[in-house]
Amino acid sequence: MLREVVSEASTPKPFNEENINETFLHPQYRIDLRRYSDKEYNKFVHLNTVSDWSLLTWKGIGKPFEVQKYSKERTDWELEHARQMDPQTSWTYFNKAFHEWFIKDIPAEKTHGKKQFIKSLRSFHTKEIKHALGDLIQLQLWNYIHRIQDGIWDPRGKRALFEGLHLKKPRILFLGAAEGYEAMQLGAMYPGSEIIMVDYDEYCKNTRFADFPEDYPFLGENPKTGQGKVIYKDDLNIEYIVDDIRNLDFGKEFDIVLSVGLLEHFPDKYKHEVADWHRRFLKEGGYAILTTPRNQLRSRLYYHVMADVMNHTYRELMTVEQMGLYMYEAGFNILRHGYIKVHNGLICQPR
Template identity: 75%
Template sequence: MLTQERVKDVKNHPYSNQHIGETAKLPSFRMDLRKYSEKEYNKFVTLNTVRDWSQLNWKDVGRPYEVKSKSKEKKNWEHVHNQPMDPHTSWTFFNKAFHEWFVKDVPEETQETKQQFFRSLRSFKIGEVKQALGSVVQLQLWNYVHRIQDGIWDPRGKRALFEGLDVNKPKVLFLGAAEGYEAMQLGAMYPGAEIVMVDYGEYCKTTRFAEFPESYPFLGSNPSTGQSKVHYKDDFSIEYVVDDIRNLKYGREFDIVLSVGLLEHFPDEYKHEVADWHRRFLKPGGYALLTTPRNQIRSRVYYRIMADVMNHTYRELMTVEQMGLYMYESGFDISRHGYIKVHNGLVCQPR
């Protein structure tokens, strides 16, 4: 018989090294322990397209695309309060809306939204029909982007961007950590990492991170064997700090400073300050890792359809050239850059 502890372990850690190479669609997300084949790698990962960053200028690369559509919550709040929504409220609304989608049982919700749509047709009320149809479209898009394509977490693409760093048991600082996914992926790739996650809102610590599934498997390495290994959330050493990044008292003590979807939330006049947040806490020779959503037609459509979920804050879509030029002009050398399914990525170091 299985002991109670063994049953709990199997439930929380359902995948082992024997599952490496497998993938499966689960109710809320995709688990993916595959590595890219050479053909797939070239299809989904494009790296180092710029030979000399000093030769780029804004006339050549153009400006980022600003997402103008706003969520209904944001518009209603601003109408009631007769003022722009403040940043803290914006992030609170966004994180709650985003998390509600991450925890959806997609097959079950799909069935319910379709039934709701058919009921709305019988009502002959155009408003109800439009709302129900909108819910169906949103859920189908979320299912495709997150659960089928795994474009938001994109573990294989993130590993391709983050591999090969010259670090051993690194100290990692994640700025704007939300649920902390990418820092945990780094923890799997570079075992023994000490991870500090920082976010503006208590909700990110107590809900988004706290409810990140214990059963999600991260493909990483086993330093004792040099082979691949499956890791889980409770394998990592993590401290979660709720604070404004500008208030952090850390010194230059981190091997890696990471941000995911942070730079694009600030207009140009603040981007150099965002770049400095990455420099301020790095050890000499440390790495700044950044990703932003790509400026592509699919992304523009996504942020239009999912406006009520995504668009509570200022947001831009960029090319990797635009993203890299911001960091290059802010005193960073770009050691690796590229784009994966829906994100741009940079690995850079202060000059």
């Protein structure tokens, strides 16, 4: 497949249907308009591995892995305030840290990082060498996960999880929306969608979502032909609300209630409440769609090395079986489940 470095876009919408099945490497992220072939599909997307959810037990599958290495910002804050960092503050710190990494020109940063590491070696100061090496390792890992592997957004994998819902012009509610990526991908796949994004951190609306690249292409569908179509952020019908999910006054009016990386931020005693947020706003016959980071060795390594960027909040890593059992016990039927590069995914409905 074609791989190119994308320079500054000369037009606001530089990609079109001629670019479908191509991929491009941007200094900050990967653009991927490829589809999976039938041969590749089962290599990258593993669906419906559990035949009967009622047979699973916590004794049999174990509990999620709790990430316990926190960012220096969090530990410093807790020392200063002599108390545990509250969830809203922790999300504010996380969103800013994540966005600062997202906007880095990674090739340029890597070049600078290598120079700093060589400079530190010449200083013979152990602390300086360790700091420079740590920065370089973080850059290399971020580059691999986000740009090379495209594991954070993973458009091909998420399209595979989201496809086949047979919805026309659905209303989509995205809980804890951050920059809104997955709702935009759904909106591209289901033409005419109305998207409501919700996050209680104003920074997500005003910076993470506002700064999401206008020239990033989503692979969607042309409703007139049923063929692939390239969709951009400003082609979509999006409203962004800054509020606590618990304050929302919507009724059961959405075809899809979506969350990405939400369930794993709550200890067990709160997970039924998180599940109920999805149930509360769904139309009869609507779909709850959830993803969480996978419990695998490379994910544990990622959250260990990138702790200062990622670990401001309570966080678990789950298997898809653990994730599904939480939702099954909370009164949902699991219609589709699977795992992709670094995420688990569920599509479910209230029983």
